[in-house]
Amino acid sequence: MKQESGLRRLWSVARNHRPKVILATTYTTLGKVMDVAPEILIGVVIDVIVRGQESFLATAFGIKDQWQQLVVLTILNAVVWILESLFGYLSDVTWRNLSQTIQHEIRTSLYQHVQGLEVAWFEDRTSGGLIAILNDDINQLERFLDSGAASIITVFWNIVLVGALFAFSSWLLTLFAFIPIPLIILGSIRYQQLLESRYARVRETVSELSATLSANLGGITTIKAFTAETREAQRLDQVSGDYRDANLDAIRFSAAFVPLIRMFVLAGFTCTLVVGGWLVLNKRLEVGLYSVLVFMTQRLLWPLTSLGQTLDLYQRAMASTNRIFHLMDVRPTMPEGSLSLPHKAKGDVRFENLTFGYGEGNDILRGITMEIPAGETHAIVGSTGSGKSTLIRLLLRFHDPRSGRVTLDGFDVKELDSSGLRSQIGYVSQDVFLFHGTVRENIAYGAPEATQEEIEEAAKRAEAHEFILQLPDRYDTVVGERGQKLSGGQRQRLSLARAILRDPAILVLDEATSAVDNETEAAIQRSLATVTLNRTSLVIAHRLSTVRDSHKIWVLEGGQISESGTHDELIVAGGLYAALWRVQTGEKG
Numbered sequence: 001m002k003q004e005s006g007l008r009r010l011w012s013v014a015r016n017h018r019p020k021v022i023l024a025t026t027y028t029t030l031g032k033v034m035d036v037a038p039e040i041l042i043g044v045v046i047d048v049i050v051r052g053q054e055s056f057l058a059t060a061f062g063i064k065d066q067w068q069q070l071v072v073l074t075i076l077n078a079v080v081w082i083l084e085s086l087f088g089y090l091s092d093v094t095w096r097n098l099s100q101t102i103q104h105e106i107r108t109s110l111y112q113h114v115q116g117l118e119v120a121w122f123e124d125r126t127s128g129g130l131i132a133i134l135n136d137d138i139n140q141l142e143r144f145l146d147s148g149a150a151s152i153i154t155v156f157w158n159i160v161l162v163g164a165l166f167a168f169s170s171w172l173l174t175l176f177a178f179i180p181i182p183l184i185i186l187g188s189i190r191y192q193q194l195l196e197s198r199y200a201r202v203r204e205t206v207s208e209l210s211a212t213l214s215a216n217l218g219g220i221t222t223i224k225a226f227t228a229e230t231r232e233a234q235r236l237d238q239v240s241g242d243y244r245d246a247n248l249d250a251i252r253f254s255a256a257f258v259p260l261i262r263m264f265v266l267a268g269f270t271c272t273l274v275v276g277g278w279l280v281l282n283k284r285l286e287v288g289l290y291s292v293l294v295f296m297t298q299r300l301l302w303p304l305t306s307l308g309q310t311l312d313l314y315q316r317a318m319a320s321t322n323r324i325f326h327l328m329d330v331r332p333t334m335p336e337g338s339l340s341l342p343h344k345a346k347g348d349v350r351f352e353n354l355t356f357g358y359g360e361g362n363d364i365l366r367g368i369t370m371e372i373p374a375g376e377t378h379a380i381v382g383s384t385g386s387g388k389s390t391l392i393r394l395l396l397r398f399h400d401p402r403s404g405r406v407t408l409d410g411f412d413v414k415e416l417d418s419s420g421l422r423s424q425i426g427y428v429s430q431d432v433f434l435f436h437g438t439v440r441e442n443i444a445y446g447a448p449e450a451t452q453e454e455i456e457e458a459a460k461r462a463e464a465h466e467f468i469l470q471l472p473d474r475y476d477t478v479v480g481e482r483g484q485k486l487s488g489g490q491r492q493r494l495s496l497a498r499a500i501l502r503d504p505a506i507l508v509l510d511e512a513t514s515a516v517d518n519e520t521e522a523a524i525q526r527s528l529a530t531v532t533l534n535r536t537s538l539v540i541a542h543r544l545s546t547v548r549d550s551h552k553i554w555v556l557e558g559g560q561i562s563e564s565g566t567h568d569e570l571i572v573a574g575g576l577y578a579a580l581w582r583v584q585t586g587e588k589g
């Protein structure tokens with residue numbers, strides 16, 4: 001399939017607003033007509049003064065008195081100017097309105113599209129780079145849409161209207177005045193093509209810059225802790241320098257453009273001046289008309305310099321538009337399932353002979369078979385990097401397995417629609433993410449309609465209520481970006497409250513760390529005892545004492561299940577679990 005050009009796709013978006021486009025075009029056209037009219041009036045005024053009773057006004061409209069003629073012209077002139085201002089205003093407002101609507105539509109649909117892409121796709125990209133497209137590139141497009149179309153239409157009508165006037169007055173002059181036009185237009189288009197790759201480069205460097213900025217601001221505490229400020233400042237200097245250089249390279253070309261057009265304009269203008277003057281001296285052209293034409297040549301040719309600016313803006317915008325539509329064309333590679341589960345699933349989870357690896361990499365999980373019957377609490381333990389979190393990501397269908405399958409109530413998760421699947425699962429991830437907002441908003445994130453009582457109830461069960469009451473504004477305390485104003489343990493408990501407020505069929509807890517104090521551990525254990533009731537729970541634990549009462553404990557080692565059973569069974573078996581238990585508690589079970 002041939003890729004459609006950015007402009008054409010832009011047009012297909014704009015086409016949905018055709019009435020507005022037509023209206024805006026009409027305003028611009030009328031504005032242009034009014035803009036040309038005063039020049040004609042000036043000609044008529046000079047004609048009145050030079051020829052008096054013989055003037056065009058006198059002969060055509062029978063207004064004999066010269067003074068009267070001038071009054072009529074003055075009034076006409078005022079009306080024309082007022083109308084020009086009015087249409088200029090209307091045209092500007094309508095085009096800008098349209099540009100706002102279009103940029104808004106593109107941005108929101110692009111965001112929705114990106115949001116629908118799979119997790120693996122995001123892992124290969126930087127959020128800063130994506131923000132550059134969703135923000136800067138769309139703004140660049142907006143800048144062109146603001147004035148670009150109006151400017152092209154103006155130039156078009158300018159050529160037509162002024163051209164008609166010329167043709168009406170003198171064929172010879174028309175010829176001379178018009179010679180530069182095709183040269184300018186064709187030359188402009190060719191010249192602009194030189195800029196294409198340069199502007200594409202500018203956009204790439206914007207992305208880099210944005211990625212660096214967002215990474216650095218996100219990691220500001222690490223930068224400070226490692227006193228890397230100077231190094232990071234230098235790095236930013238480098239990326240920002242690349243952006244500047246890419247722009248300078250483009251500017252070298254784009255800045256030469258308008259002066260070049262001026263040279264052509266000068267040639268055309270000189271011709272009209274000389275040829276017209278010669279015609280007047282030989283009495284073959286009226287002085288009034290001559291002065292109008294000299295004016296008109298300026299009016300005809302000068303706007304072409306603005307065409308240069310518009311084309312430049314266009315070329316910049318197209319570099320952005322291509323990136324926008326390129327992103328829009330990324331297709332999700334994990335086909336969405338269509339089956340939907342009942343409002344609340346039973347919660348039977350199975351991993352069947354599952355093998356998985358990230359991207360092209362080695363297998364991380366091999367031949368995993370696990371069964372977690374509805375309502376039970378199971379634990380997964382294993383050394384770091386053994387694939388515990390990965391297993392959960394497969395249950396949430398962030399990725400698809402290489403072979404084998406994950407099922408929920410007997411359905412392959414691939415066949416389920418992903419929002420239906422995920423709404424059954426309350427997920428407390430290892431690296432808890434809180435949104436910039438209040439405690440209340442964060443807890444209610446997955447259930448926005450929840451009442452204050454429900455929110456507090458969830459917080460109590462997650463052992464979060466107590467510490468929330470100690471916060472300056474209690475449930476209305478703002479947690480800061482990513483929840484940075486809370487402690488790690490507090491974040492985790494909020495995240496647990498958030499998960500259980502949805503009352504999910506399955507609760508998944510990916511414990512962040514084994515390094516918790518005794519009090520926190522006791523709190524976690526108390527809340528686990530209540531929140532795992534009446535639902536399937538899957539707990540990844542570093543601290544084995546938290547999962548000792550689980551129905552079953554699975555030990556993951558090097559991507560495989562090495563042993564499984566209850567705490568007592570595993571202690572008796574004397575394998576890895578028993579060894580870990582000894583290390584952690586110093587007892588023999």
Ligand code: ATP
Nearest residue numbers: 123358364382383384385386387388389390391430
């Ligand atoms: P921990 O106890 O430290 O949380 P874990 O058992 O949860 O470890 P996983 O996060 O599942 O381990 O990671 C298993 C392996 O997969 C690791 O070797 C890790 O490097 C790799 N890995 C994890 N996430 C990705 C990813 N998005 N892309 C590529 N490789 C990954």
Ligand code: MG
Nearest residue numbers: 388389390430
């Ligand atoms: Mg993990």
